[in-house]
Amino acid sequence: MRVNKIALDDVTEESHISSFIVYCQADKHQTVEQALTAQADIEIHGSDEQGKFVVVTEAKHQGIIMDRIDLITAIDGVINTSMVYHQVAAIDELDDEVDQSESDQPIEQIYQPQMCEAPAEQDATTQTVQ
Numbered sequence: 001m002r003v004n005k006i007a008l009d010d011v012t013e014e015s016h017i018s019s020f021i022v023y024c025q026a027d028k029h030q031t032v033e034q035a036l037t038a039q040a041d042i043e044i045h046g047s048d049e050q051g052k053f054v055v056v057t058e059a060k061h062q063g064i065i066m067d068r069i070d071l072i073t074a075i076d077g078v079i080n081t082s083m084v085y086h087q088v089a090a091i092d093e094l095d096d097e098v099d100q101s102e103s104d105q106p107i108e109q110i111y112q113p114q115m116c117e118a119p120a121e122q123d124a125t126t127q128t129v130q
Contacts, residue, residue: 015058018065019045019085022053028077035075042068051079062086
């Protein structure tokens with residue numbers, strides 16, 4: 001297992017937020033869930049009985065995130081832990097308010113995709129390649 005050797009004084013004022021998928025043996029689902037729930041800085045945001053969990057964590061440094069992944073992977077019954085998302089944000093940016101006015105609207109009203117038109121068909125004999 002990797003050991004986090006970064007002194008806390010060297011850590012910048014950042015917040016690292018990561019999510020990952022934890023896949024375990026189906027018969028160890030409850031045991032793995034209990035082990036994940038016992039971790040102080042890990043949140044389970046979804047799971048299924050086949051042994052998949054969606055897990056989120058936050059830390060001051062990416063090395064801490066990697067250490068947590070190592071700890072999760074070492075849990076008896078865990079087959080794989082795969083990072084899905086990682087965001088780094090300055091601590092002071094996390095206090096910024098988010099405009100919620102658009103979030104109440106259906107996605108079709110917020111984002112309207114534009115369709116591309118197919119190019120007009122041309123006679124293959126008149127096309128030149130340079």
